[in-house]
Amino acid sequence: MTRPADDLLATARQALIRVRHETPLVQCLTNQVVSNFTANVLLALGAAPAMVDIHEEAGPFARAASGVLVNLGTPHAEQRAAMTEAVASASRAGTPWVLDPVAIGSLPVRTALAHRLAAQGPAVVRGNASEIIALAGTGGGGRGVDATDEVESAAAAAGTLARATGAVVAVSGPVDLLTDGERTVRVTNGDPLLTRVTGGGCALGAVLAAFAPPAEPSPASDGDRLAAAVAAVTVYTVAAEVAAEHSTGPGSFAVAFLDALYGLDEETLEKRAAISWA
C-alpha cells in the first residue's frame, strides 16, 4: 500500500526536524578519501559523526550509535575486521546500518565482502546503478564510482536486491530510485555538480544512516524505512540544488552544499521536493 507523495514530503520535513533535534550519533566506517567531507555533511545537518573504525572499538560503539555506515571505498584489512565486528554488533542491538558497496563488480576483495555483508540485514543499501546491479548478481560491475548513470537499468536489480536482503535499496543518479522491493519512489532533485565532488555519493550513505528510523517507532518517526530513506535523499538533493545556485564550479559548490544543508528550511524543502511513486 503506497502513500500519497505528499505524505512522503511530510515525512521528509519531520525527519529533518528530528535529526536536528535529536542529533543522532552516526558511526562511519568509510573510505579515507571522503571521511572528512562525510563528517562535515553530518555536522552541517545537525547529526554527530563518529569515525570509529578500529578492531575492538567498532563493535561496542555500534551498540550505542543511532546508525552505522559501512562504505567499502578503501577497505583496508584492519577496517574490514572492524566492519565485520560493527555489523554483527549493530544487528544484535537493532542499530540500523547502511551498506555502500563502492566500486564492486570486478575488484575481488570488496566484492566478496559486499556480498557477505549484504546477507546480514542492512537497513539500506546505497549505490550507483552498476554497483546495485553487481550486488544483486544480475549483471556485471562498473569501472568505479563514476559508473554510467543508468538508474533505470538498475530498477529491476534494485527490487531483487531489496527482496533478497530486506533492505531499502537506493540507486543514485540523475534520478534517484528507492525501493523496498514492493514500493518504488523516484526523487528527481539534485545537480550534476554533486558528481564532481568526491564523496558526493558516499556522504549520502551517512545521511541515510542519520535518517534511518529507530527500531522502535516513536512519535517522531512512523518507522517507515522507505519513507525515511526518501527523506534523506530529498533533503540531500534539494540542498544540492540550492548550492548549485551559489556556485561557479565544484570547489564553491562543495562549500555552498554544506551551508545549504545547515540552513535548509522547511519551506525550501517543500517547494523544491520532487518525489513521485513508481
Add this chain to the structure above:
Amino acid sequence: MTRPADDLLATARQALIRVRHETPLVQCLTNQVVSNFTANVLLALGAAPAMVDIHEEAGPFARAASGVLVNLGTPHAEQRAAMTEAVASASRAGTPWVLDPVAIGSLPVRTALAHRLAAQGPAVVRGNASEIIALAGTGGGGRGVDATDEVESAAAAAGTLARATGAVVAVSGPVDLLTDGERTVRVTNGDPLLTRVTGGGCALGAVLAAFAPPAEPSPASDGDRLAAAVAAVTVYTVAAEVAAEHSTGPGSFAVAFLDALYGLDEETLEKRAAISWA
C-alpha cells in the same frame, strides 16, 4: 605567581610572530578524518606540517620536529606503534608533544593508550570536558567528540591531570580553560560554528604543538608553557570569530577560518582577545 592578562596577550602576539617567522615543523600523528584540515590550519598559520606516522619513521622524525601532535581519533594498529615510537623519541630529544585523547572513556583501545601516553610527559593535553575528566580518572567519559560542553565541570579534573602529568591541560568549549595545575586561564573567544566543522578541536592540538616553546628559552620565547598554550588558543579562537563574520554556514566558515588564520594581524588579535586569570 600569575602575570597580568596583558602580559599573556603580549606573549600571544609574540608567539604568532615567532611561528610565522620560524615556520616550526609540526609532526602530526592524527586521525584520518581531520589530517587534511589540520595540515591546512598549520600552513595557513605559517607552520610546516608533516604527517609522519609510520613505524620506523615516526621516531627519527620526532627528534627533528619542533613539536609533535598525538591525536587518538582513529588509532589504527600501525599508527599506535608509531605513536609509541614518536613519544619515546620526543621525550628523549626534548621535543614538546601534545596529547589529544579523542573520545576516550568507554572505548577500550584508545582509553588504555591515552592513559599510557599521558604518563610519558606530554607538554600539553587538549580535550573537551568529558575527555579531560576521563583521562584524569575523576569521572566517566563522553559519547564522542561532541561531548556536552561543560568546561567548568572539568576544571578540577584539569588541575588534577596537570599536576599528575606535568602538562598544561587545555579544556575546549564555549569557554576555553587552561591550567598548569597551579595557575588557570580562561579564553572566551570563539564561535559555535567551530563545532560544526570536523577537526575544529583536533586542529587546535596541532596549533598548540606549533606554539609550544622550545625546551631552551630564547629571546623569541620566555618558556612559559601555559602562556604559550594560551597564545595558541587565543589566536585560534579569535580567527574563528573573524571567520564567523564572513560565513553563512559551516562550509563557508571553514574556508574563512583558514583565510583568517593566514591574515590575522596583531591589531585584531589585541582588540579581540578575551583572556582572564582564574
Add this chain to the structure above:
Amino acid sequence: MTRPADDLLATARQALIRVRHETPLVQCLTNQVVSNFTANVLLALGAAPAMVDIHEEAGPFARAASGVLVNLGTPHAEQRAAMTEAVASASRAGTPWVLDPVAIGSLPVRTALAHRLAAQGPAVVRGNASEIIALAGTGGGGRGVDATDEVESAAAAAGTLARATGAVVAVSGPVDLLTDGERTVRVTNGDPLLTRVTGGGCALGAVLAAFAPPAEPSPASDGDRLAAAVAAVTVYTVAAEVAAEHSTGPGSFAVAFLDALYGLDEETLEKRAAISWA
C-alpha cells in the same frame, strides 16, 4: 630535437581537451592527508579518480587504469604492498605511472621504497628540488615537503635521474622545471598560495598521471611524454594564477583553484601560459 614553445602550448591545449573528453581513469595510491583534495582536483579537471590502494585489488586495477599515481607521503605497510603490486601490474600492462617521492632523504622506509620503485620504469617522477636531488643520489634530502625552493640547484640531478630511469622528471617550485634527460622546459606560471594548501604539489602528481599519453600514440596525442607533462604542469599552474585573483587566503584559494580547473578555457590557457625551452 626540440620543438617550438608554441608547439608545447598547442599540446597543452589539446591535452586539456582530451582529458575532458576521454575522462581518464586515474588510480591513486596516495597519502591520507591529500587524497580528498587529489580526487577533487581530478574531478574538477574532468578525469575520474579511483583510490584503489589495497592489496589484491591495486594490481588488477592498474591494468585497466589510464594512469597510476604512487605518492609516498604516508606509506603504511599495507599501502606499500599495494604500491609494489600496482607498479608491477602497470609496467606489464603499459599503464603510465607517476612516482612522487614525498619527503625522501633521511626517512628510511620511504627512501628505500622510492629508490626501488624508481628503478621500475615510472613515466614521470615529480618532486621538489630536495626530493629530486635525494632520489638522483646526488645530494642530501630536505626536511619535508616544504623544502627550500631551489629548483635550479636540482636541474643537474633531474637530468641524471631522467636518464637513469627513463622518466620525465618534473621539479616543482616557483619555476617548474621538466626534463626527459635531453630536453629541458621551464614553466613560470603558478602562485605562492599553492604552497599554503596541503596537497598543492601532491595533486599535481595525479594530474600528470591523467595527462600521461597512452602507450599507443593516437590522433589525440602525439605520444611526446615531456610535452604531455608540460601540459599538465601548465594547466595546473595557470589555474592557480586564476584562482589567486579570487582569493583572500589559502582557504578561499583552494576553493577557487578547483573552480578554475573546472572552468579553465583554452583562451585563458593560451594567454597566460609561460613555457620556455632550457
